[in-house]
Structure formats: structure tokens, C-alpha cells
Amino acid sequence: EDHEAKESGDTWLPSLITETPQEGFALAVTLSQKGVGTTQPDAEVRKAQRPEYAEDPDSLIAASHVIATHFQTVAAANDYWRE
Amino acid sequence: EDHEAKESGDTWLPSLITETPQEGFALAVTLSQKGVGTTQPDAEVRKAQRPEYAEDPDSLIAASHVIATHFQTVAAANDYWRE
Amino acid sequence: EDHEAKESGDTWLPSLITETPQEGFALAVTLSQKGVGTTQPDAEVRKAQRPEYAEDPDSLIAASHVIATHFQTVAAANDYWRE
Amino acid sequence: EDHEAKESGDTWLPSLITETPQEGFALAVTLSQKGVGTTQPDAEVRKAQRPEYAEDPDSLIAASHVIATHFQTVAAANDYWRE
Amino acid sequence: EDHEAKESGDTWLPSLITETPQEGFALAVTLSQKGVGTTQPDAEVRKAQRPEYAEDPDSLIAASHVIATHFQTVAAANDYWRE
Amino acid sequence: EDHEAKESGDTWLPSLITETPQEGFALAVTLSQKGVGTTQPDAEVRKAQRPEYAEDPDSLIAASHVIATHFQTVAAANDYWRE
Numbered sequence: 001e002d003h004e005a006k007e008s009g010d011t012w013l014p015s016l017i018t019e020t021p022q023e024g025f026a027l028a029v030t031l032s033q034k035g036v037g038t039t040q041p042d043a044e045v046r047k048a049q050r051p052e053y054a055e056d057p058d059s060l061i062a063a064s065h066v067i068a069t070h071f072q073t074v075a076a077a078n079d080y081w082r083e
Numbered sequence: 084e085d086h087e088a089k090e091s092g093d094t095w096l097p098s099l100i101t102e103t104p105q106e107g108f109a110l111a112v113t114l115s116q117k118g119v120g121t122t123q124p125d126a127e128v129r130k131a132q133r134p135e136y137a138e139d140p141d142s143l144i145a146a147s148h149v150i151a152t153h154f155q156t157v158a159a160a161n162d163y164w165r166e
Numbered sequence: 167e168d169h170e171a172k173e174s175g176d177t178w179l180p181s182l183i184t185e186t187p188q189e190g191f192a193l194a195v196t197l198s199q200k201g202v203g204t205t206q207p208d209a210e211v212r213k214a215q216r217p218e219y220a221e222d223p224d225s226l227i228a229a230s231h232v233i234a235t236h237f238q239t240v241a242a243a244n245d246y247w248r249e
Numbered sequence: 250e251d252h253e254a255k256e257s258g259d260t261w262l263p264s265l266i267t268e269t270p271q272e273g274f275a276l277a278v279t280l281s282q283k284g285v286g287t288t289q290p291d292a293e294v295r296k297a298q299r300p301e302y303a304e305d306p307d308s309l310i311a312a313s314h315v316i317a318t319h320f321q322t323v324a325a326a327n328d329y330w331r332e
Numbered sequence: 333e334d335h336e337a338k339e340s341g342d343t344w345l346p347s348l349i350t351e352t353p354q355e356g357f358a359l360a361v362t363l364s365q366k367g368v369g370t371t372q373p374d375a376e377v378r379k380a381q382r383p384e385y386a387e388d389p390d391s392l393i394a395a396s397h398v399i400a401t402h403f404q405t406v407a408a409a410n411d412y413w414r415e
Numbered sequence: 416e417d418h419e420a421k422e423s424g425d426t427w428l429p430s431l432i433t434e435t436p437q438e439g440f441a442l443a444v445t446l447s448q449k450g451v452g453t454t455q456p457d458a459e460v461r462k463a464q465r466p467e468y469a470e471d472p473d474s475l476i477a478a479s480h481v482i483a484t485h486f487q488t489v490a491a492a493n494d495y496w497r498e
Contacts (some may be wrong), residue, residue: 010253013271016329021094024113029121030322031274035313038278040303054123057136061145062310064118068152069317071114077329080099080160084216105179108197116170137206144228147201151235154197161241163182188345191363195370220372223385227394228366236400237363246348246409262437265495278488280440284479287444289469302472311476318483326495352430357446361453386455389468393477396450400484403446412431412492 016077024078028070032063099160107161111153115146182243194236198229207221265326273327277319281312348409356410360402364395431492439493443485447478 012034018024040046053059075081095117101107123129134144158164178200188209206212219225241247261283267273289295302308324330342364350356372378385391407413427449433439455461468474489495 004310011269011271013269014275016270016324019332020094020096021084021099021145022094025117032313032317035278036270036309038316039309039312043298045304049149049304049306049309055128055132055315056306057132057139058142058145059307059310060095060119060122060132061136061149062307063122064115065149065152066314066317067118067121068115068156069321070148070264071279072152072156073321073324073329074263075156075160077324077331078086080156082100082160103177103180104182104222105177108179108200112201126207138211140215140222141225141228143202143205143215144219144225144232146205147198148228148232148235150201150204151198151232151239153233155239158239158243163239164241165183181379186343186345188343189350191345191366195367205358221381223381223388224391224394226368226371226378226381227385227391227398229371230364231394231398231401233367234364234398234405238401238405241348241405242408246405248349248409260435262435262440264434265490266497280480281483283440283450284482285475286481287440288475288478293416294470297428298470298472302476305472308473308476310475311480315476315480315483318480319488322483322487322490322495326497350426352426353431354426357433357449359426361450387460387464389464389471390474390477392451392454393468393474393481394466395454396447397477397484399450399453399480400447400481400488404488407488407492412488414432414492415465 009071011076016074018074018078021078021081024074024081025067025071028067030073031070031074032066099157101157101161104158106146107157107164108150108154111150112159114153115149118149138151145149173208184240184244187241187244187247190240190247191233191237194233194240197240198232198237201232251288259260265323267323267327270327270330273323273330274316274320275318276322280323281315284315348406350406350410353407353413356406356413357399357403360399360406363402363406364398367398388402431475431489433489433493433496436493436496439489439496440482440486443482446485446489447481450481458468 013031016027018027036046037043053063061078096114101110119129120126124130136146148154179197182193184193202212203209206215219229256272261282265276267276286292289298304310345363348359350359352389355364368378385395431442433442452458455464462498465471468478
């Protein structure tokens with residue numbers, strides 16, 4: 001699936017609207033990863049980096065910050081799933 | 084409970100609405116931790132990291148920043164608990 | 167008072183509404199500290215860290231950034247104290 | 250095309266409006282790169298830096314954060330592509 | 333004046349409203365410095381740190397980021413000085 | 416012109432309104448630089464620092480983040496140049 005996502009014609013972000021806040025959070029995670037993938041498109045390199053940052057608390061906090069920023073966007077798009 | 088939360092079918096974020104600002108802050112903390120947990124799903128590894136970052140002031144400030152970002156979202160969702 | 171605040175039943179954040187911008191700024195400071203306190207609940211450890219980060223300009227700037235983020239929230243909650 | 254973009258008369262940002270969220274994300278990436286390019290206008294230097302930061306997970310996370318910040322702007326401009 | 337500002341009864345932030353964007357930017361600078369001053373209230377220590385961070389480009393960029401965050405708040409409070 | 420800008424009476428930010436998104440981005444760059452210039456007013460020192468941070472990818476990403484934050488403000492001020 002990663003291979004497909006890299007072909008430019010693919011749609012990976014059809015909408016910011018989700019059914020639930022939890023799906024919205026999952027979308028924020030996807031957006032964060034996509035931001036990384038844009039700068040480092042080689043999935044093998046990214047996989048090789050994972051042990052490094054997944055064991056570094058500061059990297060994990062920084063990754064959580066990016067997710068939080070995207071979650072602001074997704075939550076606003078969904079009017080905070082108020083109803 | 085951590086075990087349950089990892090099973091994909093579980094609902095851990097049913098709503099962004101809380102009764103009080105203080106509960107909203109607690110939700111922001113949960114969201115921050117979830118962001119970390121998504122990148123490092125192994126609860127044992129996360130537990131092992133805790134002494135490291137909990138004693139590093141810069142890590143604590145960074146964690147507080149993530150909470151602040153999520154609290155913006157939760158507060159907006161609740162219209163700032165104005166009434 | 168720190169002891170009291172740690173007991174879960176305590177209310178430390180009844181509202182985001184303040185009389186003045188300056189009180190709002192003080193609340194933003196409280197929220198920032200609370201974010202740190204949530205991750206490192208031991209007040210003794212936090213006190214021991216203070217000399218370290220209070221003498222590190224980069225830590226102070228980072229702490230100021232967290233305050234700024236919370237102040238955005240508090241200011242919006244108060245409609246910027248426009249009247 | 251990089252050469253053209255550097256000539257001051259060129260228009261590289263005619264609008265923040267995009268057809269789809271995915272194009273909006275691509276625009277956020279462009280804006281992030283432009284921010285880097287403004288501070289370091291020499292494309293050769295930037296190209297030489299790429300291996301360095303593309304292999305550093307913390308740099309990738311930081312780059313993803315900038316994209317997230319611009320995506321907030323682009324998404325708001327497009328009213329979150331709600332319809 | 334720094335001495336006065338530290339006495340708790342003093343008003344240093346009567347309003348977020350300014351006449352012009354430029355005064356708003358100056359207020360954002362003040363708010364950023366106040367955030368630092370809250371964590372390190374000793375003006376002598378802060379003065380001693382100045383040569384250190386004022387010569388470190390990364391510290392200057394971080395300080396500029398805090399100013400940017402406060403400027404968002406001040407600009408919104410003033411409805412962006414649109415008229 | 417840098418000399419003039421430092422004289423307190425000078426107006427360097429008459430408005431946040433720009434004709435186009437691209438001019439808005441340029442204004443965001445100016446605001447970011449002004450934030451640096453406020454903390455380090457000596458233009459000679461800033462010029463001496465340039466080679467250092469312009470060759471450091473992490474500094475460039477951090478600078479791009481500040482620009483992104485100011486661009487949010489400028490874009491909102493201009494209602495995203497929607498018409």
C-alpha cells in the first residue's frame with residue numbers, strides 16, 4: 001500500500017471529514033506521517049529510522065506535537081464532532 | 084486497560100466535550116499521551132523511558148507544549164465552557 | 167497547596183474566564199506548570215530541576231512558548247477582553 | 250523551475266485555494282520549502298543538505314511540523330473543503 | 333521599571349488592544365519576555381544570559397517563534413487592525 | 416534601511432493587508448526577521464551568524480516554522496485572499 005501511495009495519481013486524502021473524533025485522531029496521525037514521508041520518500045530508510053526515534057522520548061514527544069497540530073485542523077474541519 | 088486500548092475496535096475518544104475545563108485539560112493530557120503511544124505502541128518501552136524524560140526539564144516543557152496544543156482544540160470544542 | 171492540588175477531587179481550573187488580560191496571562195502560566203506537573207508529579211523533583219532550566223536561556227524560551235500557547239486559548243475564551 | 254522561482258517578478262503563490270485536501274497538503278509542503286528557500290536561497294546548498302536531514306528522524310519530524318502549520322492555514326482558507 | 337513590574341499589584345497588561353500593528357508587535361515582544369521573566373524572575377540572571385542566547389542563532393529563532401505565537405493572539409484581539 | 420528601521424519612530428508595519436498571498440508570505444518573512452532583530456538588534460552580529468544557521472538544516476526548518484506561524488496571522492488578516 002505504501003507503494004501505491006507514492007504514485008502521484010493516487011488519492012490518499014479525499015476528505016478531512018470523519019465519523020468520529022477517534023477516526024479524526026487517526027487521520028491526524030496519517031497526516032503527520034505523510035509529512036515525514038514527503039521529505040524522506042524512501043520507505044526503507046524510514047523503517048530503518050524507526051528504532052532510533054521510537055526509543056527516544058524527545059522524538060516521541062515531538063511526533064506527538066505534530067499529531068496535535070494536525071488534530072486541530074481535523075477537529076475544526078469536523079466542527080469538533082459537536083453533534 | 085492499556086491492553087484494551089490497543090485493540091483496534093476500542094473506543095477511547097468518544098467525544099471532545101467535557102463537563103468542566105479541568106476535565107478538558109485531563110483529556111488534553113490523554114490526547115498527548117496517545118500521540119506518543121501511536122508512535123511507540125509498546126507500553127513497556129514507554130514505561131522504561133519515563134525516568135529519563137521525567138527528570139529532564141526540557142522534555143517536561145516539550146510535553147507541556149503538546150498538552151497546550153491539544154487543550155486549544157478541546158477548549159474550542161467546548162466553546163471554552165463559557166456558560 | 168501543592169499537596170491539595172494533587173488529590174484528584176480538587177478543582178484547580180474552575181473556569182477560563184478572568185477579569186483582566188493580566189490575570190489571563192497568570193492563568194496561562196498556571197496551565198503551563200500544570201502540564202509539567204502532570205508528567206512529573208513529584209514536586210520535589212520539579213523543585214530540584216528549577217536551577218537547571220532557570221539558568222538555561224533555551225529552556226526559558228521554550229517555557230515562554232508554552233505560556234504563549236495557553237495564552238492564546240485563555241485570550242480567545244475571554245473574547246480578548248475586548249470590552 | 251527553481252531558477253525561475255527566484256526571480257522576484259515570478260508568481261509562485263497565486264492563491265491558497267485548491268480543488269482537494271490532497272492538493273492543499275501539497276501546497277503546505279511547497280510553503281514549507283519556500284520558507285527554507287527564503288533563508289537559504291542557494292539551491293545547491295539546499296540540495297547538499299538533503300542527505301543530512303533526510304536521514305535524521307528529528308529533522309523529518311520538525312519538517313513535518315512546519316507542513317502541519319501551513320496545512321492549518323491552507324485548510325482554513327478552503328473552509329476545510331467541506332462541500 | 334523592572335522592579336515595579338515585579339510587585340504583584342502592578343498592572344503591566346491592561347489591554348491587548350493597540351493602535352497599530354506595529355504596537356501590537358511590540359506588545360507581543362513584551363508578552364514573550366514576560367513569559368521568560370515569570371520562570372526566571374531574577375533580572376540580573378536574565379541580563380547575564382543575554383550575551384549567550386543573543387549570539388546563538390537557534391535561540392534567536394526560538395525567541396522569534398514565541399513572539400510570532402503571541403502576535404497571533406494580539407492580532408486576533410485587534411481584528412487584525414483591518415480598518 | 417536597517418538603520419532607519421531601528422529608530423523607534425519608524426513605521427515598518429503599517430498594515431497586515433497585502434494585495435496577494437505571495438506578498439503576504441513576504442510579510443511573514445519580514446515579521447520573522449523582525450522577531451530575531453528585536454532580540455539581537457546588532458545587524459553586524461546577525462550578518463555574522465548567517466553562514467552558521469543558513470548551512471544548518473535544523474535552523475532552516477526552525478526558521479521556516481516561524482514564517483509559517485506568522486503566515487497564519489497574515490493569511491487570516493487578509494481573509495485568505497479568498498476573492
